[in-house]
Amino acid sequence: MxxxxxxxxxxxxxxxxxxxxxxxxxxxxxxxxxxxxxxxxxxxxxxxxxxxxxxxxxxxxxxxxxxxxxxxxxxxxxxxxxxxxxxxxxxxxxxxxxxxxxxxxxxxxxxxxxxxxxxxxxxxxxxxxxTESATNVTKAELERVPVGRDAQSVALLAPGVIQGQYGGASFGGSSVSENAVYINGLNVTDFYKRVGFSSVPFGFFKEFQVKTGGYSVEYGRTTGGVINAVTQSGTNEFRYGAELVWEPASLQSKGKNHYDADGNPFRIASKDQYDRTNLNVHASGPIVKDKLFFYAMYEFRDYQPESTNDAGSTFFKGKSDKGFWGAKLDWQISDKHLLEFLAFSDKNETTTDNYQYDFDAGQRGNRSNTQFNEAGGTNWALTYTGYLTENFSMKALYGENKRDRIQSSLNDIACDAVQDRRVAGLPQIGCVSSAQIEVGLDKREAARLDFEWQLGNHLLRFGLDREVNTSDNESFYPGPSRKFFQIYPTRPGTTLENGGVVPAGVTAYVRARQQEVRGNFESINSAYYLEDNWQITPDFMLNAGVRIEGFDNKNGEGNTYIKIDDMVAPRLGFSWDFKGDGRSKVFGNVGRYFLPIVNQINVKQAGAFLDERTFYVFNGLEPFQYNGSTYYRPILGAQIGAVDNSQGDGTVGDLRSEVDADIDPVYQDEAILGFQSMIDDTWSWGVRGIYRRLHNAIDDMEITSNGILCGGEPGSIGYVMANPGKDVTLYTDTNCDGTNDGFVTIDTSRAGWALYDDDGNYVGERGWVKPKRTYRALEFMLDRAWDDKWAFNASYTWSKSEGNAEGPSNSDFGFDNTGRTESFDDPFVNLNGNGPLPNDRRHQIKLRGAYAFDDHWSVGATLNAQSGRPINAFGKGNPFDDTSYHSFYVCVSNCTADASQRVYELRRRGSGGHLPWTFDIGASLSYQRSIGAADLRVKLAVYNLLNNQRKLEVDDEFETGIGVPNEFYRYGTGYQSPRYAQLTVSVDF
Known part of the structure; x- marks a missing residue:
């Protein structure tokens, strides 16, 4: 030093x-x-x-x-x-x-x-x-500890943030589709499903801020959290350098294989590995000293993953080598006017060859297919900052964010998709590896204005923002028939989703599903806000703000089909420096946050959408040869029931019968009370209590009764987008002539679902329970500052996430269609379903620290320990009608008898207990030295040091049919990633 x-x-x-x-x-x-x-x-x-x-x-x-x-x-x-x-x-x-x-x-x-x-x-x-709370961390600080080189890994450092399903993060009990991500002020969140976001290489980032609650009214469209990041910029000093990041397969531990009770494989992971090499070169400096600056980066990428399917019968060998480019320009026009421009491309292409594989012999056979996946795109933003007077300033931003969604394979033209859902892993047994072909491009056009005006003790902040989110989409199943054949186990007498009844002697059926959609779909999200930060005394500040939002989702013909206006989101907070020395404070806030409707809903419901389902008796499997390999397709027996296209007949249609005319938004109320204090010159601590309550859900519900308008006979409407448990206003048949002619309002807390006796006679109707989600937490933080020698940070979070609805995305059933979950398809899915939700982690402990031995050598470490996820025991029926679908009821006797004779047992949410605690330890060793004009830094980081591979998710389905036990209940469906190492070498001049 x-x-x-x-x-x-x-x-x-x-x-x-x-x-x-x-x-x-x-x-x-x-x-x-x-x-x-x-x-x-x-x-x-x-x-x-x-x-x-x-x-x-x-x-x-x-x-x-x-x-x-x-x-x-x-x-x-x-x-x-x-x-x-x-x-x-x-x-x-x-x-x-x-x-x-x-x-x-x-x-x-x-x-x-x-x-x-x-x-x-x-x-x-x-x-x-x-009064706003967040966790800040710079790139320099991250270099001292072992942290994954992506924005989400940084977010997981914050208290109350956990890894969720589908590759997302859960903030404060929220589902993974409720977050927002910004880079240099540009919203780069995926708006198609709201899971994922555009990103840049780790070295391109300069600083992160993770907002976990109580954020200002300038932020909206999120009921989870916010990841806010800025990129590197040029300075008056010319700099250039390179950074190599290497993750070789030789430094990865093997995944563990798992077998069923008969010794058959249900998850083979020992062959899963990858080689990843990223080399970025960057340069920055002044174009005009003190005026105009640049920063530019290009990253060469080589990613080669290898894996098998769960059964170990197919080997996948992939390659992705498309590079990243990014640039930043900063123009200090004067001391009153600044202009900055950001542009980058995170476009990525992955090609994966599929081979037949003999796991026992460890031999690869013939190539069976090649899959193609394209993602990402070009992004840019132009930002102006104006200091118009000493007390009045503004910012203006306009930018575009693009993301490709393209999936296809060589076999798409010749092969139908076939999946056997009678066995673990739901294997594809046809010659198609991907279930659906999708060609999509999502484009966001974002514009916003932000102002600050200091008026004595009042700091007024106000502004507006508008986003036009467009999805150009085409999707369909592969193969000559464009149908997806799925084989399900069943029992005779079971009523299928199309109303057909399984014949005697039949133990399995085939669902042939044709699902297609094409069109250009647009959503417009707009908002304006006003906030007053009033310094009432030198030691007490009051923050009061309001955000007014509007969401406009349009159909494939460009017409509005869901529009929610005048959503008022008030927020109030305070901060009290009770000692008056700037070293301690009590703070708190309450606020409301609204969540927009994802574009996937536009595409799935408001386009020329075809969803046709035909059911057949399963008469066995027929083997056939393709590309030198043997595959299987189902032998179709007699058709069961009528063809069901109630969810989409290939036209846009009159959506008034599919969308609640008075639909309410999804929103969350939040309250936080906290305390922070410096202990001495290097140590600080804090504690805060958090309460969150999610109101409403917008989801698809099957309405089978239109309010009994036709002489006591129910009129089925079909699946509609609405608020479960609330009034639903729909355009339907009111005079019983078979034609929709007027609106009817149904209180879905009491009605909307028709009930029948064993003989098929209508006996009444019932409604849905309202969605509920509450999150309560206490967070304790302790921090020791970096003083060029050592640093330490610790947090403990006790929390409860309870209710009957995880959120717009649902991981209970492994169904990732955001906004179209299976939670409210019928009234019984969530009936008596209150309890711990999938993102409930009662205890979380997070530690990180770094220690420098001298000017050259230092070590870092992290620990993330948390209690396990709750386990459910889902049944397939209910004691109220003959429906065979997800529920919290398990048939325990007379399961093959008429519905009224069956005996059910309630298995409440979390009745299967909890998964065990997980522990993830990371360690790093760093060396740095200046050699002439060059600064050298070498870092070896090891993740999951103890190589724990515990279960993170399990199969929650206790039954696969009414009274049919699921032999794979509680079997693992997700595990901790094995130990791996990462070597980083950087040289800067």
Missing amino acids: NGKTLRKSGLCMAMGICLASMALQPALAANTDGSLAGRVTAGAEVTVRSTETGFTRTVKADESGNYRFPFLPIGTYQLQASKDGAAVGEPIEVVVSLGNEANINLGDATNLGAVQVIGSRVISPVDVRS
């Missing part, structure tokens, strides 16, 4: 303000920058100057001595006070971080001995002027 660093650290420590930026941090700034504020002698001038770009701003303190610099690009600044035109004292170095406000009270500008400095490349975790 050199003397200069020691002197800086010593000064910082002596002043008692060296605290880490990875702690919980409230925020009061825009989503691409930070701000700087404080108090000084009235009338004094305060100047900030960027040490990296030369950007300089000067403001004059008001009559109360308050000064503020809004919309400051993140980075290191020199802060200088002056009086009567003469500088007073030495400049003070301060760091402005993403989404936060640094508070620096300069005291009497003639007496800098009284200055309270916040930060010398560090930030205080106690922002006494704000």
